[in-house]
Amino acid sequence: MTPVQRTVTKTVIALIGMVCFTIALVPLYDVFCQITGLNGKVASQAQPIISEEVDTSRYVTVQFITRTGSGLPWRLEPLDRQVRVHPGQSYKVLFAFTNYGDEARRGRAVPSVSPSEASLHLRKVTCFCFQEQRLEAGEHLRLPVVFQLTTDLPESVHTVTLAYTLYPAANNPTLGERAMPAQGGDA
Template identity: 40%
Template sequence: MYVREQIRHWPLVTKLLVVCALMFAFGYAMVPIYRVVCEITGLNGYLDAGPRAAAAAVDRVDTSRKVTVQFVGQINGNGPWEFRPSERSMQVHPGEIYTTTYYAANKTGSARAGQASYNMTPGTAARYFAKPDCFCFTRQEFAAEEGRKMPVTFFIDPDLPEEVNTVTLSYTLFDLGSDG
């Protein structure tokens, strides 16, 4: 009798295992799916920001137009950091490459690491904003009480819609602790 009940449950067990395998496969596929969505929509500031894209944009500098880029810096939670943009805003010509800096300082007596993530508003501008070089791409290691300026190089594609006159680039610094 016990063996019959076990045999009767095998179809259900098989279905549950298949569902688990499909869930795992879907979770694994989310990274490339997310990348494709970012490429299509410009979400998360995704733009082909390689040397070829930068050169193409620079060849098409729109000197007849200026866009205000505002910079914001904040700390996630109450981490032991000082973090701020070196300048609050810049007037830029679409297609021209610019560099600005953010200042970060470890306010503790021990070595710490931090990493910044960014957000851009309005969302429609994200696909036209590229950062070929940014401190946010890598983990930042700081010695005790160390402070430094960290550069971000960017350009706005000249195809940015005309109605977008102001873009805000906001970074949030996350504390990774003393051992990361």
């Protein structure tokens, strides 16, 4: 190989390396966020309640926010806008789904927790966000969320906000199936 070919080969290898690195960044970001909870994502499957002593010396305010949009004629409302909880204890709150549209639609609520430091300390036993919902036209539905804040929640956190954003799930059943693996939270 001539020296020019050697340099070009090395540069192209570096280039391919950067392409691989870019592709790897996506799963790396997910893993990083899962470990640190930095993007406010919470586990998308039910987690068992940890039985631990309830820290009655401490109150944490948990607020619930909902957002609809993306062309889904639904309304999602928390029946309790905020609750004051002791870390360690499990609580149940209710959310109301209403379909204002004139046809049956399927939707999915995606949760997000802020501050992100709290996202690893919020455990959910029951949540409508674990699967898609199907609402007939005009249907009204109340669904529970059962959650627990673990006692090792950082001292600096006094308020935790749990936000749900409603997205339409495809009405087409085959498309709907394809949307299912997305539950795993993969990119």
